[in-house]
Amino acid sequence: MGALDLARLQFAVTTSIHWLFVLVTLGLVTALLYFQTRATLARKEEKRELYFRMTRFWGLMYVINYALGIASGIVMEFQFGTSWSGLTHLVGGVFGAPLAMETIVAFVAESTFLALWIFGWHKLPRAVHLGLLYLVAITAYLSAFWVLVANGFMQNPVGYEMSTAADGTATAVLTDVGAVFANPSTWWAFLHIVGAALSAGGVVILGTSAWHILRRTEDVFFLRSFRVGFTFLFLGIGWAFGTGWAQYGFVGEIQPMKTADATEAAAVNAELAARYGAGDYRLPDGLRESFDFMSMVGEAGSTILLLLAPIVIWKLAAKLRWIMPLFIAFVPFPFLAAVAGWVFREVGRQPWIVYGVQTTADAFGGAGVGGMWTSFIGFTAVLGALLLTAWWLMLRHGLRGPRADVWRPDPGTDVDTDTHLLIPQGTR
Amino acid sequence: METLWYALVGLLFAAYFVLAGLDYGVGMLFRHVAADDDGRRRALATVGPFFLGNEVWLVAAIGALLGAFPLLDGKLLGTNATLLAVLLFGLVTFTACVQIRGRAKRGRGIFDALIAVGALVTALGWGAFLGQLLQGRHGLPNWFSLLCGLVFAMLILLHGAALLALRGTPQTRAKGSAVLTAGVAPTLIGVGVLTVAGFFTAGAVELPAVALAGAAVLATGILAAGRLTVAGRHGRALAATCVAVATPLLVVGFARLPFGYVDAAEPVNSLTVTQGAADAAALDLLTVAAAPMIPVLLGFQAVMWWLWRRRVTSSTPLFY
Numbered sequence A: 001m002g003a004l005d006l007a008r009l010q011f012a013v014t015t016s017i018h019w020l021f022v023l024v025t026l027g028l029v030t031a032l033l034y035f036q037t038r039a040t041l042a043r044k045e046e047k048r049e050l051y052f053r054m055t056r057f058w059g060l061m062y063v064i065n066y067a068l069g070i071a072s073g074i075v076m077e078f079q080f081g082t083s084w085s086g087l088t089h090l091v092g093g094v095f096g097a098p099l100a101m102e103t104i105v106a107f108v109a110e111s112t113f114l115a116l117w118i119f120g121w122h123k124l125p126r127a128v129h130l131g132l133l134y135l136v137a138i139t140a141y142l143s144a145f146w147v148l149v150a151n152g153f154m155q156n157p158v159g160y161e162m163s164t165a166a167d168g169t170a171t172a173v174l175t176d177v178g179a180v181f182a183n184p185s186t187w188w189a190f191l192h193i194v195g196a197a198l199s200a201g202g203v204v205i206l207g208t209s210a211w212h213i214l215r216r217t218e219d220v221f222f223l224r225s226f227r228v229g230f231t232f233l234f235l236g237i238g239w240a241f242g243t244g245w246a247q248y249g250f251v252g253e254i255q256p257m258k259t260a261d262a263t264e265a266a267a268v269n270a271e272l273a274a275r276y277g278a279g280d281y282r283l284p285d286g287l288r289e290s291f292d293f294m295s296m297v298g299e300a301g302s303t304i305l306l307l308l309a310p311i312v313i314w315k316l317a318a319k320l321r322w323i324m325p326l327f328i329a330f331v332p333f334p335f336l337a338a339v340a341g342w343v344f345r346e347v348g349r350q351p352w353i354v355y356g357v358q359t360t361a362d363a364f365g366g367a368g369v370g371g372m373w374t375s376f377i378g379f380t381a382v383l384g385a386l387l388l389t390a391w392w393l394m395l396r397h398g399l400r401g402p403r404a405d406v407w408r409p410d411p412g413t414d415v416d417t418d419t420h421l422l423i424p425q426g427t428r
Numbered sequence B: 001m002e003t004l005w006y007a008l009v010g011l012l013f014a015a016y017f018v019l020a021g022l023d024y025g026v027g028m029l030f031r032h033v034a035a036d037d038d039g040r041r042r043a044l045a046t047v048g049p050f051f052l053g054n055e056v057w058l059v060a061a062i063g064a065l066l067g068a069f070p071l072l073d074g075k076l077l078g079t080n081a082t083l084l085a086v087l088l089f090g091l092v093t094f095t096a097c098v099q100i101r102g103r104a105k106r107g108r109g110i111f112d113a114l115i116a117v118g119a120l121v122t123a124l125g126w127g128a129f130l131g132q133l134l135q136g137r138h139g140l141p142n143w144f145s146l147l148c149g150l151v152f153a154m155l156i157l158l159h160g161a162a163l164l165a166l167r168g169t170p171q172t173r174a175k176g177s178a179v180l181t182a183g184v185a186p187t188l189i190g191v192g193v194l195t196v197a198g199f200f201t202a203g204a205v206e207l208p209a210v211a212l213a214g215a216a217v218l219a220t221g222i223l224a225a226g227r228l229t230v231a232g233r234h235g236r237a238l239a240a241t242c243v244a245v246a247t248p249l250l251v252v253g254f255a256r257l258p259f260g261y262v263d264a265a266e267p268v269n270s271l272t273v274t275q276g277a278a279d280a281a282a283l284d285l286l287t288v289a290a291a292p293m294i295p296v297l298l299g300f301q302a303v304m305w306w307l308w309r310r311r312v313t314s315s316t317p318l319f320y
């Protein structure tokens, strides 16, 4: 494998890992909004207690995922400079701006608000504390949006002009900010990933709750969580289904090869060769299957969930405990579908890094083969270990249930273990 | 406009070095200042609530570099890809292990060692990277860069010690002060050696006066931190180490002007700050949409420091 292939593989592996963290972040934060809003608005004391406990329990899961996910994001950012300097060279002027906004306006804000939220329990008034969670959620979705502005530009470059400097080097100049932000490729992707994220957050809650319902721990807590998880999963998959087919035609317009079937491929290849110069523009073998897998999850998933909906509507979960393993088995599918979808979008874009403007090969500016092997193996190992650790910690927290105290406050402190606070109460 | 953004990128990197430097410094030291698990957790609690907010300035700095100076981003990072990969391994290990250690039942000793090593590698890596930039050098670091790394790591260590001396439990405070006072002399020697060596090796420096002034500020900051610690003025000592930690960055940023990227071997490849900048439309966009957020975020983080302004005691909630 050459240095270029390694750089591509490294990017593919690191983004996919990053994406698995991001899915859970976006999905769980939305569910948390629901829990904490209900808790804050609740009139009855026991309702309030219950929803606050839910906020803390699922909140800790969210925090574990987020805290370990950050490291994966930092690695992502560096790669544009270390591996793809050709990309920053040619289109950095257009492409860099949204990424910069993302980091400053969204990530730093998100982390700052989240830190205040975690460490603000019992220190801030309830309404302010809830407001912080809203800010965390808004900034999380904003960051996803900004990064998709950059990615949308790679899929469907708009709002720029090529200009040639005196020494003959070409660069892209931003001419129409509005067009870059209104890029349909960005908006379709954003709408579609919202569905993916909601289903991922939902399935985490659903799977954990199903396990506890099976074990009969804390029925009040988990039966309610079960319904919330189911609803999120159902709405998420359904939304991904709808927005998925809705964007299909547009995807075929900007990148005809993605939607061409086996009989059309030769004709589309000839058309693309006429436009961009001779070459093989067909999708690599097996890529179509990754699309099929995703749409299968979307279609089969919505059907199965629709059939199962009575369990939630008529609150039958407590009577049908034996069916719970089915819900646990759902857990991997939204994640697999979401990675498959990205692989389709990104590999399908090849050989271009910016469609029709720059090839991936031209954009490569990284180290030699030896250096790329080192960084590829190293990052895959470190980030893989990170992902496994995060999941292990989340799993352990999820299976322990809301009673066990993961923060393990000190013996001397005055801790309300019953409500299981993120931060022990009454200490400074 | 590019001047403004050059300054802003500098500000973001400075915020990163100063704030995350506290994390790395405490990370290198926390095993030393406390032998038992409880003591170590309390030592980490000196940065606890700020941890998430500190490191994120790196994300912002790299993002702003990419957005405002795409060509510089590609050159600066691309020509040192291997060094940065090592640095990132250290950084990821450090960040992850800090999060994991408190939740691990077994093997905390191993995580603690990884935290210390990760912090050290990160600090060494940044120092070496700055050393590479001062020389306009590519590829693997040479002895001068490694020396820069070592001195920078010592600075970070003092910085962490200053925080422990200010915010820690009585025991950690004493140990932090001791480390700080003991570290002053070796760090000063290191700065002196680097200054002399820099005359012969730091080929990228266009404005030697700036570099010398920087070295003087650095030395003063280190000395002051030591003196103030002895006098029991720990807040001011921390302020002094903040200045000291930001100074190397300022030297690299200013002393190479007008260049933002220097290639000592092939000077035609060098880029001035203006050449490395994005076009006017992109910079305007960033100025309107992103720049105003920076003070707002600094403000929010200040609120955090205010909320957690008290020293760590036996009843402080422990997060890590």
Ligand code: HDD
Pocket (backbone or CB within 6 Å): A155, A188, A189, A190, A192, A193, A195, A196, A197, A199, A237, A240, A241, A242, A243, A244, A245, A247, A248, A251, A258, A294, A295, A296, A297, A298, A299, A333, A334, A335, A337, A338, A339, A340, A341, A342, A343, A344, A345, A346, A348
């Ligand atoms: C739970 C996850 C999930 C589910 C159930 C679906 N998708 Fe999807 N899909 C994604 C998660 C996803 C994704 C990972 O989020 C992608 C990658 C890029 C993007 O914007 O969303 C994606 C991309 C993506 C693309 C590629 C866009 C491009 O190349 O520019 C198409 C055409 C579809 N999807 C279509 C569908 C259809 C027809 C579905 C169902 C019937 C479907 N998706 C269900």
Ligand code: HEM
Pocket (backbone or CB within 6 Å): A008, A009, A011, A012, A013, A015, A016, A018, A019, A084, A087, A147, A148, A150, A151, A154, A339, A342, A343, A346, A347, A350, A352, A353, A360
């Ligand atoms: C998180 C979801 C994402 C996943 C799972 C993903 C996946 C992939 C994969 C599989 C490749 C390798 C393609 C190949 O070499 O055949 C790739 C390449 C790449 N992607 Fe993505 N991607 C994601 C999001 C993004 C976004 C948002 C951006 C831009 C902001 C982006 C920028 C790139 C770049 C620069 C490359 C390397 C060049 C190339 O191979 O085309 N990716 N990605």
Ligand code: HEM
Pocket (backbone or CB within 6 Å): A015, A018, A019, A021, A022, A025, A026, A065, A066, A069, A070, A071, A072, A073, A074, A075, A076, A077, A107, A108, A110, A111, A140, A141, A143, A144, A145, A147, A148, A193, B056, B059
């Ligand atoms: C491929 C290019 C990408 C880059 C360079 C990138 C960069 C980053 C960085 C640096 C962070 C850490 C932020 C922090 O410290 O808080 C991060 C986190 C995050 N990213 Fe990405 N990212 C990429 C892809 C994506 C995609 C495709 C999405 C969503 C659609 C996304 C959404 C998020 C979110 C929501 C977070 C915060 C949550 C978390 O850390 O788990 N990113 N990303």
